[in-house]
Amino acid sequence: MRRWLAPLLLLGSCAQGPDRTEIHLQRFFGDCSAEYGRSLDIGGAEGECGIVTTLLNRFRAENPDIELKINIVAWPGYAQLAAQMAANEPPDLVTMHQGLITDYQTRGLLQPLDGVLAQAGLQPADFTAAGQRGVVKDGRVYGLPWDTVGGLFHVNTRLFEQAGLMEGGRPVLPRSADELLAHARRFKAATGKPYLVQSSVNDPATHTRNLYTYLLAQEAVIFPDARHVRLRTPEAKRVLELFRTLEREGLTTTNQDNPAAIASFLGGEGGVFPTGTWMIGPFDAEAKTPGRPLYGAYAVFPYPRLFGREASFVDGHSWVMPRRERTPEQEAAIARLLRFMAERNFDWSRTGHLPAVQAVVDDPRFRALPHRADIAPLASNGRLLPPYVQRQGAIEGLIGEEVASAVAGTKSVDRALADAERRVNELLASTL
Amino acid sequence: MRTARWQGLAYVAPFLILYAALLIFPLLMGMGLSFYRADLFGAKVWTGLGNYGRLLSDPVFLHALRNTFKLVLLIVPTLTALTLALAVALNRRTRGAAVLRGVFFSSSVLSVTIVTLIWRFVLTPDAGLFAEVAQALGREPLPWLSHPDLTIPALALTTIWWSIGLPMMLFLAGLQQIPSDMYEAAALDRSSRWTTFRRITLPQLRRTLLLVVMLQTAAQLQLFGQAQLLTAGGPSGASRPVVLFIFEVAFVRWELGYALAAAEILFTLVLLATLAQYWAARPREDAR
Missing domain, CATH: 3.40.190.10 (Periplasmic binding protein-like II)
Incomplete structure (x- = not known):
């Protein structure tokens, strides 16, 4: 029938x-x-x-x-x-x-x-x-x-086990930036693979989400008013320097766009893939398919608290x-x-x-x-940007581009933050 | 006489009306709006030359301008030389040459989406063709689509592969216009192939050569689709050409007046490049 x-x-x-x-x-x-x-x-x-x-x-x-x-x-x-x-x-x-x-x-x-x-x-x-x-x-x-979406740490528990980063059957996530680096170094030494799988090419949203999340965690005021962003701050510098160190030390995949990063994670090429809620379904399906590298080896958590308090930048x-x-x-x-x-x-x-x-x-x-x-x-823990912030999509592109430069090392962190602040402020000033 | 003139005008009027409505009017409107701080939805504030002043001190725009010039310099001479060589090599009445002409022209019929999809499979550092070859040779694959020094060459390579057809056909048409008795005279004089090419083929193709260089310069100054689809102008603007800048400013940032000011600068550049090439060609034409 x-x-x-x-x-x-x-x-x-x-x-x-x-x-x-x-x-x-x-x-x-x-x-x-x-x-x-x-x-x-x-x-x-x-x-x-x-x-x-x-x-x-x-x-x-x-x-x-x-x-x-x-x-x-x-x-x-x-x-x-x-x-x-x-x-x-x-x-x-x-x-x-x-x-x-x-x-x-x-x-x-x-x-x-x-x-x-x-x-x-x-x-x-x-x-x-x-x-x-x-x-x-x-x-x-x-x-x-229709929903609330945010960034999550998608974890390959088999590789975490290999790196000795499992406790009671659950992944041990870092509780500070220093601990993240320590875990990542230990992970690489044990598995030969990068701790992070990152979509870093043509993906300004990922870079911006990382920055916003860890700025919100530090209680930083990102947009003091409707016409200004505040990025030349010690809080922002701390976040970018962390991601720059991960890149410089080979603790993350590089040169991958989103499809390549997804393929990498599915292929068991790294420990943690910081991406959104939307990947839970596909990753969970892989984790239930015998023979796949992720089979029986998948867990997912909100971004860990690396600075200040627990917070996540969310949208919907x-x-x-x-x-x-x-x-x-x-x-x-x-x-x-x-x-x-x-x-x-x-x-x-x-x-x-x-x-x-x-x-x-x-x-x-x-x-x-x-x-x-x-x-x-x-x-x-999920937090939105203040409602008075206009042009959030365009701003995400501008900040993401500058953060990517800093993380890749083509610009210094200070210069990238200054450029991002200038470009966003120019955009907000020109908004009619 | 006067009736004939009106009849002539009536013949061209439909084209002129459409041309004015679709090209001249938007061009003038764009010029006007470039003096305003305007968004996409009709709001505008007079700013005089403010947009132009801001552009000339905007590092992102200047970077895009440099990228565009680099692309033109990489693509136009290479494409011209390559298509001329191909045309000379394939200018013969054999079946093999006909097939190869078709093969080389075939890429031109593809849309930019297909072209970039194909080249993504070639260039991507994870499992792309170049990466596989590099790994087979025991080398590290090059990040063609994400390294600031490699993205412009990658775009140039893609564009050359895509654009080979039309200039090659133009050169073939030009070659077929050269009287065969000139080559026969050269053969009687025992002229070498290189001398024949330099003394007969090249001078006879001068107008075609100029046309190809002019068309390609104008086209590559407006390069857009490949950059948007292959690299999105990245990393960090390293492969963002001016038209992608204009697109982003107009449709993502909604700064229509600012985008139009950039478009006017690009229009002036295309116009200047075209006029310069006419000017460069004129003295010799007059001398003949």
């Missing part, structure tokens, strides 16, 4: 009728149509791309009166969105990082969602505190929060509605889609991201997912 159900539902979704309401959705998370293009089995989908593709397939199948047109953009797609908005041709719903909502909201480019969410039977109190902080601006809701994904003319029918269709997505927030949380719907956080099914107890502190 199930064999026939999927094609029938798809067929139903393809039926053209005069009363179909058309809405345009634009998303990132990649294109995996070859694998999931026809899939309706949400529970069987894996990874961000697989799950979001299957969710949208299912929505189409269950709502034949709505013609959902989907445009998949290359990560992160904001240049394309900005061009669409400038041309007054934005889509109806877009995936957006919560840190970027202010940029669009302050320019009147986003439509408040209070009414649409009410129509969908949702209210801000349904979302987690982090989710609410991410989407509520000036007292109005500008997005459906959300669905926002660009401002444009719409019929009441289109708004109703969007409300149905948002309700559908919120109701399936548990399925999305299987990616590794923390849910944005409070009921899912409290759901025993979520807590039973692998590694969720280990990463739970991310929910309480």
Whole structure:
């Protein structure tokens, strides 16, 4: 029966009728149509791309009166969105990082969602505190929060065992910068491999996340006001010098972009891969596949406390509605889609991201997912940048580029921090 | 007479209208906006020459400008010499030459996405073709896409491979215009191959050569896709050309006025390069 159900539902979704309401959705998370293009089995989908593709397939199948047109953009797609908005041709719903909502909201480019969410039977109190902080601006809701994302230490426990860095079956993570270096040297001596696997090429987000996380841990004020960043500080220097030392001493992989770093970690070429929540699903799947280098050897934790207090820089994904003319029918269709997505927030949380719907956080099914107890502190330690900081995406690119120079040694740490501060301040000063 | 003139104008009017609407008007609008601090969404504040002054003291823009010149200097002479040599070698009526002409031209039909994908497989230091060869020879693979000294040569290599087709075809067309009796006379005089090439082929190809150099200089000053997709301008701006700078400033940083000022500087450079090459060619043309 199930064999026939999927094609029938798809067929139903393809039926053209005069009363179909058309809405345009634009998303990132990649294109995996070859694998999931026809899939309706949400529970069987894996990874961000697989799950979001299957969710949208299912929505189409269950709502034949709505013609959902989907445009998949290359990560992160904001240049394309900005061009669409400038041309007054934005889509109806877009995936957006919560840190970027202010940029669009302050320019009147986003439509408040209070009414649409009410129509969908949702209210801000349904979302987690982090989710609410991410989407509520000036007292109005500008997005459906979908998750909280942050950086994690993904650990190869087999290599940690070899390096004598396991205790009671759990990896021993460093508790200071000096201890991190000591562990990394010991790890390399024991395994011959670098302690860290890092995506350091064309990945400004990783460099910026590392810097923000360890600045927040030191209680540093990164953005004293809306027009200034403060990076020429002993706290920032301390963080960059640590990563520079790791690179100089060969304690990290080098010259790897994100796909290469992922391949390295999967191949057992290093001990710790500091990357995001979104890799829990794929890494856990590898850890359950016999014969793979990561088989039975995977654990994951929030970034360890190397300085000051425990803290993590976090952000989140959300669905926002660009401002444009719409019929009441289109708004109703969007409300149905948002309700559908919120109701399936548990399925999305299987990616590794923390849910944005409070009921899912409290759901025993979520807590039973692998590694969720280990990463739970991310929910309480996670911190966003202050809401008055605009242009967070562009700033991430500028800071990431300069941090990469310092870590690679093409610029001194002082010079890189000064350049990053100057470039960000120029950007903020020119913001209209 | 007057009617004929109006008829002529009517023939070219559709093109002129489209050309003005799609090229001249945006060009003038861009020039105007370059004097404003403007964002993508219509907000703007008059700043006069402020954007230009800021650009000339912006180390990132100046770095991008240097990168662009390096790319032009690496690509244009190499590409011109290589395609001229290929055209001379393949300018014969054999099946093998025809096949090879097709093979060398084939890369030109690929989109920049495919080209960069192919070259990523070649250049990536983990499992790329160059890395495999280096390891087979017992050497460390070179980080072509992440070392500040190697990214520009990597972009140049990719661009040369991609761009070989059109200049080669232009040279082949030029070679086929050279009267065969000139070569016959040279053969009677027992002229060597090199002398024939230097005294007959090269002077006869002078206009084609100029065209190729001019087209390639203008094209490489606007190099963008390869840099964006292969290196994203990195590491730390080491391979960021001016057009990528303009793209980032306009669409990532939303500083439209500033990006347009950079675009105007690039436009001036392309114009100057083109005019300089015309000027360099003119005296000899007049002398003939």
